[in-house]
């Protein structure tokens with residue numbers, strides 16, 4: 001075991017672009033890859049072991065948790081509310097109730113619990129990354145990431161009290177766990193592990209944006225951006241306006257290949273949707289160097305290098321694997337692309353300075 005561990009260390013230290021971007025047929029690598037899989041398996045097990053004690057022990061410092069005597073249970077909030085009749089009524093009212101938020105934030109969030117204090121409008125926002133406090137002040141929209149993982153925290157849709165109170169964001173909810181449905185990714189279900197919680201975050205802590213780049217410190221820390229530098233990757237564009245804020249974009253052959261395989265949102269202009277992100281788990285330099293049409297973030301494949309939030313929260317719904325070489329033709333490669341319910345195998349041929357992609361196989365659930 002020690003021998004393997006040493007090998008692993010040596011291997012990790014000497015990783016090159018080749019190792020990070022291309023599948024190796026080398027047997028040693030395969031062996032070590034299995035070892036990595038084992039680590040990931042034990043990580044999954046760790047995720048399942050979260051109980052009330054552990055959630056509290058690992059809660060963010062800025063979060064206060066109060067036990068409530070009277071409360072809306074997870075069951076009441078999540079099940080009753082989602083009956084067809086109520087849902088239909090809710091969606092009818094939703095568009096008019098949150099019109100100003102939808103206009104200002106270009107529908108980047110699902111909103112609830114609007115509140116007006118003096119001239120400031122607040123609403124609770126949810127998107128693929130997690131929970132946000134959305135604010136409109138002097139016509140200007142801003143959103144502040146809560147950093148509370150939806151793997152552990154359920155926030156009630158119906159808040160019986162105002163969410164902003166005495167300089168705090170106060171939201172009621174429960175501790176939950178995710179029940180994975182085997183073989184059906186994307187069909188995760190929740191179950192409550194303890195109801196009746198009031199989650200409190202001081203507004204000053206939530207709104208804190210040390211480098212004034214438009215993303216609060218909690219957001220930058222949650223995803224591995226630099227909260228003390230407006231321009232995390234030093235490419236001259238500040239984090240808020242940089243479509244790829246973590247890495248400098250380059251133009252090269254394999255980067256072009258990754259760009260072709262990015263999820264396509266058609267003609268919709270998502271450039272100004274500063275809170276909409278596609279998150280990719282990859283260590284490949286070529287992938288990191290893409291110039292996307294919407295905001296992207298990257299998470300390391302190495303669990304030890306992942307920020308805490310992404311380690312416990314499944315924020316990546318789309319992926320592109322490493323590149324596989326064709327042993328007899330140096331211009332032909334294979335690459336796999338997956339979404340939450342599909343997987344596609346491509347063969348890619350580089351000919352006359354261009355990529356020709358062909359679908360080789362795949363499945364859709």
Ligand SMILES: [Ca+2]
Nearest residue numbers: 209211213215
């Ligand atoms: Ca910031």
Ligand SMILES: [Ca+2]
Nearest residue numbers: 226229230239
């Ligand atoms: Ca920053």
Ligand SMILES: [Ca+2]
Nearest residue numbers: 233235237242
């Ligand atoms: Ca930048």
